[in-house]
Amino acid sequence: MELAAEIAAYRDGRGDPGRLVGxxxxxxxxxxxxxxxxxxxxxxxxxxxxxxxxxxxEEALARFAEARGESGREWPYLAILGARLVDAVVPQVDGPAGVAVNVADEDESMLFPPVAGIVPDARAVDIVDIVDGVAPDSRGAVA
Structure with missing residues (x-):
């Protein structure tokens, strides 16, 4: 099943979280x-x-551009696997980061938040590492 259809199924209550993330x-x-x-x-x-x-x-991107009132310009983009986006790009962002897919589409939009199982554990906001009784700050450094 393609991602847009998997998102729609999940939003309709028929989806599986593991299948959606996969x-x-x-x-x-x-x-x-x-x-x-x-x-x-x-x-x-x-x-x-x-x-x-x-x-x-590209159609979902065009709907986003239209919703922003910017459909009259070119929208260059990077074609990238979802895995590469969360495994390689998200760790480069300063602070917590997730991915918002098809944000202009009512039934095919989905947020993939910065939590374990979606982003690398070192960037997941739901994992707290304790080093000598001290939790790391938002950059992962021990305060």
Whole structure:
């Protein structure tokens, strides 16, 4: 099953969390590139989490552009596997980060938060390492 269909099934109560995450990791996603001198991927911060935007196809990206009132410009993007996005890109982000898939689509949108089983354990906000009785700060360094 493709990721968009797996998301729809999960949102409809027929999905399986493990199957959903597996499909996300196998999916080729389109991550729009940010304009400006800093570059990088288009993202937003909400609730203290940086959400990287990713889309299952060009049509989903076009709906996002339209929802932002920016459908009249080109949207360059990086085609990347979901696994590579969370395993290689998320660890490079300063602070907690997750992936927001198809955010402009009511039935095919899904957040993949920075928790164990989705992002690397070192970046998961639900895992607390204790070193000599001291928890790490948000960068993973022991305070």
């Amino acid at each position: 499909e996300f990791r196998r999916a080729l996603l389109l991550a729009p590139l940010a304009d400006g001198p800093d570059g990088g991927l288009v993202s937003a911060v909400s609730g203290g989490i940086r959400w990287l935007y990713a889309f299952t196809d």
